[in-house]
Amino acid sequence: MKEISELIRKDFLLELRQKYAINGILLYVFSTIFVVQLCFGRVIDDQTWVALFWIILLFAAFNAVSKSFIQESSSRRLYYFMLASPFSVIISKIVYNSFLMLVLGVMSLGLYTVFMGFPAFNLALFLPAFALGSMGLASALTMVSAIASRSGNNAALMAILGFPVVLPLLLVLVKSSQEALKGNVETMQILSLLASVFLIDVVIFVLAVILFPYLWRD
Numbered sequence: 001m002k003e004i005s006e007l008i009r010k011d012f013l014l015e016l017r018q019k020y021a022i023n024g025i026l027l028y029v030f031s032t033i034f035v036v037q038l039c040f041g042r043v044i045d046d047q048t049w050v051a052l053f054w055i056i057l058l059f060a061a062f063n064a065v066s067k068s069f070i071q072e073s074s075s076r077r078l079y080y081f082m083l084a085s086p087f088s089v090i091i092s093k094i095v096y097n098s099f100l101m102l103v104l105g106v107m108s109l110g111l112y113t114v115f116m117g118f119p120a121f122n123l124a125l126f127l128p129a130f131a132l133g134s135m136g137l138a139s140a141l142t143m144v145s146a147i148a149s150r151s152g153n154n155a156a157l158m159a160i161l162g163f164p165v166v167l168p169l170l171l172v173l174v175k176s177s178q179e180a181l182k183g184n185v186e187t188m189q190i191l192s193l194l195a196s197v198f199l200i201d202v203v204i205f206v207l208a209v210i211l212f213p214y215l216w217r218d
Contacts, residue, residue, distance in 0.1 A: 003084045007092035015100075022100075025063050029108050032056050037115040046119040050177040053112055054170065058137070060104055061166075065097050065141035066158050069149035086216035090146070090208055097138035105134040119181055125190045126180040129197055133173040136201040140165045143208040146215055169200045 015022060036052055044052075109130070141162055148157040176193045179185055 003088035004092045004095070007084060007088060008096050011092065011096045022064075025060060025104060026107065028063060029056060029060050029104070030111060032059075033108070033111050033115050040116075042115070042117050044116065046181045047178065049116060049119055050174065050181070052116075053109070054174055054177070056112065057105055057108055057134070058166070058170065060108060061101055061134075061137040061141055062158070062162060064100055064104055065138055066145055066148075066162075068093050068097060068142050068145040086213040087209060089216065090142070090212040093142050093146075094139050094205065094208060097142050098135040101134040101138040102131065105130065120183060121177075122180040122183055122185050122190070125176060125185055125193060128194050129173060129176040129180070132194065132197040132201055133169065133176075136169045136197065136204060137166055139201060139204045139208060140169065143204070143212065146212060150215065165204075169197070169204075172196050172200060 033056065036056075040048070141158075144158060144162045144165055147161060172193070176197065179189065179193060
């Protein structure tokens, strides 16, 4: 736990020092939402609202999480290899990126609501799915970033591997959001959809923890 907490603290301090990274992501989100508002105005149907929101959040996740391992040099990775276990490294990255995605997701949702309004969602389904989805995207793309960091063409590999990995999660999130638009959703259906998102998150996390040590020793 001490290793994990110190690694999370290190990532947080690096983020504060390199403020251009988070500011660049926020500028991307704001610009995208502003262009959407210019094109559509506030008059869009609820299905289009859902589609545009998850598209914006997906590409924000790619921009935010892709730098997890790609920005680190081989000498720094060797330094981490001598200090910490691979389990501590991957868990700290997933926890930090999940927190980062939750913050970015909330800010994106706030900006998107200001410009495009907010449909009459069933919040008991939409908000937990949104939170679990943000953490799932962060977990999946963290592992993909670790794989891409071993390649010379990092950006291309990140895009090629990332989308197929997050596609099942994205499909469940879109379905959950569409069901939340119906308003009166049965409790069992809410629990079923949230359980689907949660189980996908768990599978992604477990696979990352199991596979990362082999990648770390390479």
